[in-house]
Amino acid sequence: MNKLKAIIFDLDDTLYSERDFVLSGFKAVAAWASLNLGISEEKGYATLFSLYNAGIRNNTFDRWLTINDINRPEIVAELLDIYRQHLPKISPFSESIELLQALSPSYKIGLVSDGYLEVQQKKWSALGLDDFFDAVVFSDSLGRENWKPSTAPFQLVLEQLKIDPKFSVYIGDNPRKDFFGARQLGMYTIQVKRTESEYGNLQPPGLDYCPHLTIDSLVEVLTSIDKLEQHQALF
Template sequence: MNKYKAVIFDLDDTLYPEFDYVKSGFNSVATLLSPRIDQNVAGINESLLKLFHDDRADVFNRYLSLQGIEDKRVLAECIMTYRGHFPNISLSSDVRELLYWLKNNQLGLGILTDGRPDGQRNKIKALELDKIVDAVIVTDELGGVHYRKPNELAYRRICSQLEIQANEAIYVGDNPAKDFISANQLGMVTVMLKNDHSLYKQEGFLPEQQAQMIIKDLRELKSIVFRSNHEQENLSFSPSCERI
């Protein structure tokens, strides 16, 4: 009998590469700015991406400053365009296949994600996850940014929506700074997707911040899901020990 009843996923850099969203947003901003500064969209895109790679902070401020534009209204337009655009992103065929495999094996599917609700909901629609998963929580919708991970309420709430106990869930994320603390405390099995291209640091964290298992490909969840109850009950907590 399968011990687990659901798999709960982080969204960004777990189910799809967050950098794809960044590129999509920059393209929307470049399209906005192109007729105003007499540069083509590709050139603006290239400049924004270079600034982002140099330093992720204040990209639009820095770009506009380089163009001699100090109008705060233009900056606000860039930010709103980025945050509000409908992204050009998609699930990989491997991830889509995995999600349907989990569903076909009677696992509930949840998404637990931080971020501005409109932007996160747009990502979920663009990825067509709203047609696949059983429950979605965007933590800000619980009452503001203080409900973001690792706030325990969001983890409890998604378990309630999936009609499971926390120890019946596998939680999959990529960011030890926030993803696994509450999941570990609640008794979920925690799994980190090791991602060399993640926008977040994945090493150098305290034991309680780290996942119990590390995988390099989401398809490895298949073997985790159907390990025997005996093996799972005797699984030692071994942070950063790759079990692949």
């Protein structure tokens, strides 16, 4: 009989690739800019794509306007709106669906996800995973101060699932914020650290930010849960 009762997931870069969301947003921005700024859609997208591949994660749209000789910084807010409000074309990792199918007969399934509420809701509806989930918490609905690593969104998901923290596992990718709040409550934690992971190599700020287990892919989740079941006393 399982001791663990609930498996709770992070969203971005855990159940789908956040890069796909970013590129989908860039496509929406490039389409808008071709109509409104006279930048060719194909070229506009190619430039955004190369900025992303070069590791640019801040002020992307400012840089992009500069590259295109457009000196209208007031447009950046508009581009950000288009990016955040577009209907994303994203899909879950294939192993996400296989895993959820395998887990859902035996465990309650939950989500705790950070990010702007509207953006996360659009991603969530595009991914089509909702039927697998018994509780979904977007931390932004509790206010910006309750984004991870706050314990608040974890508390809420556990309340909704009616599960004691010590019988639950949180699976995420980012050691800066995913595991601290969960561990504070007594949940188990697993980091999925893909080779192409954007945040996986960030240094956890302290020991209590570290996951109990680290795996390379969601494929290893079932084995990890077995390990946690067998060795609960070790943690």
